[in-house]
Amino acid sequence: MARAARLSGFPEWLPSDRIVEERVIDLLKHVFELNGFGAIHTRAMEPISALAKEGEIDKEVFAVSRLHGEQHDAKNPLGLHFDLTVPFARYVVEHAGHLAFPFKRYQIQPVWRGERPQDGRFREFIQADIDVVGEDSLPDHFEVEVPLVMAAAFDALRELGVPPVRILANDRRLIEGFARGAGLDDIPAVLRSIDKLDKIGEDAVARLLAEQAGADTRQQELCLALARIESPDAGFADEVVALGVSHPLLDEGLASLTRILEAAHRRAPGTVWAQLKIARGLDYYTGAVYETQLVGHEDLGSVASGGRYDALASNGKRTYPGVGMSVGVSRLMSRLVGADRMVAASRPVPTAVLVSVTDEDRRDESDRVAEVLRARGIPTDVAPAAAKFGKQIRYADRRGIPFVWFVDGETGHEVKDIRSGEQQTADPEVWAPAAEDLWPRVERVSAE
Amino acid sequence: MARAARLSGFPEWLPSDRIVEERVIDLLKHVFELNGFGAIHTRAMEPISALAKEGEIDKEVFAVSRLHGEQHDAKNPLGLHFDLTVPFARYVVEHAGHLAFPFKRYQIQPVWRGERPQDGRFREFIQADIDVVGEDSLPDHFEVEVPLVMAAAFDALRELGVPPVRILANDRRLIEGFARGAGLDDIPAVLRSIDKLDKIGEDAVARLLAEQAGADTRQQELCLALARIESPDAGFADEVVALGVSHPLLDEGLASLTRILEAAHRRAPGTVWAQLKIARGLDYYTGAVYETQLVGHEDLGSVASGGRYDALASNGKRTYPGVGMSVGVSRLMSRLVGADRMVAASRPVPTAVLVSVTDEDRRDESDRVAEVLRARGIPTDVAPAAAKFGKQIRYADRRGIPFVWFVDGETGHEVKDIRSGEQQTADPEVWAPAAEDLWPRVERVSAE
Numbered sequence: 001m002a003r004a005a006r007l008s009g010f011p012e013w014l015p016s017d018r019i020v021e022e023r024v025i026d027l028l029k030h031v032f033e034l035n036g037f038g039a040i041h042t043r044a045m046e047p048i049s050a051l052a053k054e055g056e057i058d059k060e061v062f063a064v065s066r067l068h069g070e071q072h073d074a075k076n077p078l079g080l081h082f083d084l085t086v087p088f089a090r091y092v093v094e095h096a097g098h099l100a101f102p103f104k105r106y107q108i109q110p111v112w113r114g115e116r117p118q119d120g121r122f123r124e125f126i127q128a129d130i131d132v133v134g135e136d137s138l139p140d141h142f143e144v145e146v147p148l149v150m151a152a153a154f155d156a157l158r159e160l161g162v163p164p165v166r167i168l169a170n171d172r173r174l175i176e177g178f179a180r181g182a183g184l185d186d187i188p189a190v191l192r193s194i195d196k197l198d199k200i201g202e203d204a205v206a207r208l209l210a211e212q213a214g215a216d217t218r219q220q221e222l223c224l225a226l227a228r229i230e231s232p233d234a235g236f237a238d239e240v241v242a243l244g245v246s247h248p249l250l251d252e253g254l255a256s257l258t259r260i261l262e263a264a265h266r267r268a269p270g271t272v273w274a275q276l277k278i279a280r281g282l283d284y285y286t287g288a289v290y291e292t293q294l295v296g297h298e299d300l301g302s303v304a305s306g307g308r309y310d311a312l313a314s315n316g317k318r319t320y321p322g323v324g325m326s327v328g329v330s331r332l333m334s335r336l337v338g339a340d341r342m343v344a345a346s347r348p349v350p351t352a353v354l355v356s357v358t359d360e361d362r363r364d365e366s367d368r369v370a371e372v373l374r375a376r377g378i379p380t381d382v383a384p385a386a387a388k389f390g391k392q393i394r395y396a397d398r399r400g401i402p403f404v405w406f407v408d409g410e411t412g413h414e415v416k417d418i419r420s421g422e423q424q425t426a427d428p429e430v431w432a433p434a435a436e437d438l439w440p441r442v443e444r445v446s447a448e
Numbered sequence: 449m450a451r452a453a454r455l456s457g458f459p460e461w462l463p464s465d466r467i468v469e470e471r472v473i474d475l476l477k478h479v480f481e482l483n484g485f486g487a488i489h490t491r492a493m494e495p496i497s498a499l500a501k502e503g504e505i506d507k508e509v510f511a512v513s514r515l516h517g518e519q520h521d522a523k524n525p526l527g528l529h530f531d532l533t534v535p536f537a538r539y540v541v542e543h544a545g546h547l548a549f550p551f552k553r554y555q556i557q558p559v560w561r562g563e564r565p566q567d568g569r570f571r572e573f574i575q576a577d578i579d580v581v582g583e584d585s586l587p588d589h590f591e592v593e594v595p596l597v598m599a600a601a602f603d604a605l606r607e608l609g610v611p612p613v614r615i616l617a618n619d620r621r622l623i624e625g626f627a628r629g630a631g632l633d634d635i636p637a638v639l640r641s642i643d644k645l646d647k648i649g650e651d652a653v654a655r656l657l658a659e660q661a662g663a664d665t666r667q668q669e670l671c672l673a674l675a676r677i678e679s680p681d682a683g684f685a686d687e688v689v690a691l692g693v694s695h696p697l698l699d700e701g702l703a704s705l706t707r708i709l710e711a712a713h714r715r716a717p718g719t720v721w722a723q724l725k726i727a728r729g730l731d732y733y734t735g736a737v738y739e740t741q742l743v744g745h746e747d748l749g750s751v752a753s754g755g756r757y758d759a760l761a762s763n764g765k766r767t768y769p770g771v772g773m774s775v776g777v778s779r780l781m782s783r784l785v786g787a788d789r790m791v792a793a794s795r796p797v798p799t800a801v802l803v804s805v806t807d808e809d810r811r812d813e814s815d816r817v818a819e820v821l822r823a824r825g826i827p828t829d830v831a832p833a834a835a836k837f838g839k840q841i842r843y844a845d846r847r848g849i850p851f852v853w854f855v856d857g858e859t860g861h862e863v864k865d866i867r868s869g870e871q872q873t874a875d876p877e878v879w880a881p882a883a884e885d886l887w888p889r890v891e892r893v894s895a896e
Contacts, residue, residue, distance in 0.1 A: 007526075010491035012539065014546050015553065018487045033798035033887075034822045036829030039466045043458035043572050044492070044528075044558060048515070061515045066562035067496070067508075067527065078455075079515065080492075091460065098462050100846045102832050104797075105463065110492060114514035124491050139832055141811060152822075267815060349552075350481035363589060367715060374482045374600075381484030384550050384587055398548045439481075 009117030010124045011330055016348035016440075017337045021126075023160060023345075023442045024329060024336075025108055028128045031153040032106040035145075037130050040105050042087040044112075045078040051086060052079075060113040080112040084129040084326065085284075089313035092133055092320050101135040101320075102142070108329070122330055129306075131324030133313065138321045140256065143288040143308055144263040150292065150304050150325045151271045161343045161444025162336065165303065167271060168230075168291045169264075170278035171257040172307070175226070177250025178240070179213075182222045188283075189213035194227050195279040227277035234261040236274040253287075260288060286310040290325055294335065303332050346441040347400025350379045352433050353415070354396040355405040357386040365407050372428040373405075378438065380405075393418055402437050457565030458572045459778055464796035464888075465785045469574075471608060471793075471890045472777060472784075473556055476576045479601040480554040483593075485578050488553050490535040492560075493526040499534060500527075508561040528560040532577040532774065533732075537761035540581055540768050549583040549768075550590070556777070570778055577754075579772030581761065586769045588704065591736040591756055592711040598740065598752050598773045599719040609791045609892025610784065613751065615719060616678075616739045617712075618726035619705040620755070623674070625698025626688070627661075630670045636731075637661035642675050643727040675725035682709040684722040701735075708736060734758040738773055742783065751780050794889040795848025798827045800881050801863070802844040803853040805834040813855050820876040821853075826886065828853075841866055850885050 013021060029039070051061050061079040081087045084107045092103065108128040117123055130149060132142045147167045154165040172191075179190045193208040200208075202224050209215035209223055222243060229239045237258050240250075257274060264272035280289040287308030294303050306325030313320035336343040353373055355366045366382050373380040381401065383392045389406070396404050396418055405426070406414045415431060416423040432438075461469060477487070499509050509527040529535045532555045540551065556576040565571055578597060580590045595615045602613040620639075627638045641656040648656075650672050657663035657671055670691060677687045685706050688698075705722060712720035728737045735756030742751050754773030761768035784791040801821055803814045814830050821828040829849065831840045837854070844852050844866055853874070854862045863879060864871040880886075 007491065007493070010493065012490055013488075014543060015486040015488055018489055021489070022487055034825070034827050036797060036799040036827060038463040038797045039470055040461075040463055041466055041469070042460055043455065044560070045455070045458070045572070052515075062512050063515050064510050064512055064528070067500075067511050068562075080512070095462060100796075100843075104829075112492070114516075124493070134832075141808075142832075145830075263812075266812060267819075348548075349484060349486045351484040360589075364711075364714060371715075377482070379482050379484060381552070382593075384582075384590075395548075 009115075009122050011122055011334065013333070013337065014348065016345045017333070019345035019348070019350075019440050020160070020337055020343055020442050021329065021333050024157060024162075024332065025126075025128065027156045027160070028153050028327060028329075029106065029108065031149065031156050032128075032130055035104075035149045035152070037104045037106040037149070040088070040091060040107050041109065042081070042084070042091050042107065044080055044110075046081050046087055046090060048077045048079040050090060051082060060115055062112045062114055082113045083111050084109060084127050085131070085309075085312065085324065088129070088131060088133075088324075089320070089322075092313050093315045096135070096315065096318070096320070102132050102138060103134075104130070104132045106130045122334075125328065125330030126333075128327040128329050129324055130326075131306075131322050133320045133322035135320060136318055138323065140259065141263070142323050143256070144260050144267075146306070146323050146325055147260075147272050147290050148264060148268055150290075150327070151268055153327070154292070154304070160336075160442045162294075162332070163297060163342075164295045166273055166293045166295055167304070168273050168275040168278050168293065169257060169260055170274065170276050170289050171253035171287055172280075172285050172289055173249045173287060174240070174253025174257055174276065175279060177247040177253050178226055178243075178245050179223065181245040181247030181250050182219050184213050184215055184219055184223075186213045190215075190223065191279045194223065194277055197227055197277050230273055230275040230277075231261075232270055232273050233265045234258045234274075236261070236276065240276070256287060280305065280307055284309045284312045288323065292325075294332070297335055300331065300335050303328050341445050343442060344445050346443065347402075348440075349381075349399045349401060350439060351381040351399065351401045352378055352438055353380045353403045353405055354392065354399075354401045355380060355382045355407065356389060356392045357383045358407060360386045362386075362407075366405075369405060369407055369413065369428045376429075376432070378432060400440075403433060457563075457570050459570055459782065461781070461785065462796065464793045465781070467793035467796070467888050468608070468785055468791055468890050469777065469781050472605060472610075472780065473574075473576065475604045475608070476601050476775060476777075477554065477556065479597065479604050480576075480578055483552075483597045483600070485552045485554040485597070488536070488539060488555050489557065490529070490532070490539050490555065492528055492557075494529050494535055494538060496525045496527040498538060499530060508563055510560045510562055530561045531559055532557060532575050533579070533757075533760065533772065536577070536579060536581075536772075537768070537770075540761050541763045544583070544763070544766070544768070550580050550586060551582075552578070552580045554578045570782075573776065573778030574781075576775040576777050577772055579754075579770050581768045581770035583768060584766055586771065588707065589711070590771050591704070592708050592715075594754070594771050594773055595708075595720050595738050596712060596716055598738075598775070599716055601775070602740070602752070608784075608890045610742075610780070611745060611790075612743045614721055614741045614743055615752070616721050616723040616726050616741065617705060617708055618722065618724050618737050619701035619735055620728075620733050620737055621697045621735060622688070622701025622705055622724065623727060625695040625701050626674055626691075626693050627671065629693040629695030629698050630667050632661050632663055632667055632671075634661045638663075638671065639727045642671065642725055645675055645725050678721055678723040678725075679709075680718055680721050681713045682706045682722075684709070684724065688724070704735060728753065728755055732757045732760045736771065740773075742780070745783055748779065748783050751776050789893050791890060792893050794891065795850075796888075797829075797847045797849065798887060799829040799847065799849045800826055800886055801828045801851045801853055802840065802847075802849045803828060803830045803855065804837060804840045805831045806855060808834045810834075810855075814853075817853060817855055817861065817876045824877075824880070826880060848888075851881060 189212040206220040285307035289307035291302035292304035308323040310321040370380045415426040637660040654668040733755035737755035739750035740752035756771040758769040818828045863874040
């Protein structure tokens, strides 16, 4: 069961739900590694000067200082990273001489934002990022590969009872070129306005476009018409063309997004949709942008987002263009184990077998049985006290441990499945639980 | 290869060494879970009031504040946790109604200390903790179980080339009872002095005992004589008794440590030693204390420490006594992959197979082969560009990827082991690499 932590915005799970979270993370890692992404882990802190670069983000940063700091600390103040992209960019520049490009990495760590907590939004949360970064250039096909790897990762999560996803793609150049072609110049204002569409609706976006981007009625309608376009394949392009706007950057974006949709449609039909209202808040994207909906849970917001960036990382001499996506693991968890629980672990402990203790003086016998079972890969606990067997069985029952082992030098060993009550003689060198009982299972909770 | 990060005290590893670290963590987790410890993950921040409780530790705490914080933030300032025990204690009290006691948990996360960085000491480092916590009481046998689980965990690490360990045990009551029996009352001063023995030597400790604990010559000599005692079994007790000091608390400590050494000696001879100079810095231990030496690397300091605490966690009505140990994962890593590298990954990427691309127009064919291999659990990458095959083979070679796959619709598929140069026809539905090539291996680096 999930419990609200006393510090708002800092989710912590009970042990049974941490099993769910670990399983989610393990499956993501496995798919990322199958696709050639290697793990890195970066420090939690970066210079605030590096974190604050991204315009408005600085208000969300947690600053860090030593309680009894020395003078020199103040010269280079540090903050906690608010995503894994900025530290990754720094890591790439710092270690470039020791990396082989294109460099494919994944990274699963907490990040921190000083935002007001709300449903699915936290002050500390775990992200799982994949990025491919090139040195000076990066082939376009990675803009197909990254969302398809992410789709494969979510596909792996379905065995846990996670709903299917739909990845939504757009291209920054497409929006920018369209806006410029329609006669609008304040592109950040256009992006910010369209980005609010799901939250505030078309009328309010039209007003924002007027107020902040100086759009007249025709321009507002063109932008809204663009934002309404979506398709499960490359069909979106004809609809854009039909709007009658033209600009070289629009052509570039259209061609690129078409390529992505065609390749995705060939390789994994129905997985990636073009949805032209996707804008993404962060400044650094320069090509494809992605969001990911959990089908049936669109209200949760995107569970995996990202895009192409051409100039995030640079050391002055070389640039490191990249494309990546980031899973909001904590956001996903908040839905999986939240108020309307969808997924649960079959027990809150790893333990499959509890070895009972007949007498404290004979604890060694129980410990020896446990050692044999563990050496054979069976997670085993020994009863904490030589209480009456009924109490030892209740100890197992409270924890969902399916088997209780009885040690007796005279009559030999017996093991009881406390769910069925079935008890049988057993040899610790040979007996094993059914495969599905060996470790906790993580499964969809059936609807009631 | 390890590289010094530009921010001193914040270790970051290159991808090949992160493979080592992940393998270390995976093996620790596996052994902890085999022994019935479940995972939890706590937030990185605690109220500074909770972190500063432990006397002198407050100077090491990193305080956290929102860059553009609001008034109410200042009322309850937060800091980054400096260990995993304090957050665990808070977690236990906060969630007690939802936990089953004795509660066995492990926790592997970074911790932060504002200390001056030095060899094996960092400002951000990963710890791996196990603790058993009872409600109001905790059976003594867990003081044997915890160091033996830790010994089993280090034993599992030996397959990676990690040297064997020796766990050193003492008991706080033994030292305190001995000091009181010898007529000394300022126990914290005695503990602090003895704790410095390895760093400053006997003469300096004698002076400290005189200056800070008011010890006369006889008392100094008694303390040093006690601190010299060590044994691989319960033999230490006779040596202590021979010193002629008596006190009820000393008897209690002697009996308890004897019980631990006897049980450990029966279950895993030679693993746990009594070493009576072990004092531990932190205030909260009340019984057994442990340190762990990497044999042949004693200069590194303890790689796993802990002890018994009776009153760390309490909600006023109930107390939660516990016993635990904490592995310094980053400290261990600093030796394994540091200047005198002991351990290395066989390649810096997960990938076992690189599928080459004959022509960009035929990239789909290569992608399809890769999908088939991945679906069969084989980590596979596709060449980033349809360059000359020599260049694609060098791409694999630079990353240590052992196999390159050639796709040809006419002549069929071939796979080349680029280490031997051997090339053979292959079916992606059937072919598999040798088991030892499937994932990167982590192995001892042979001495040169």
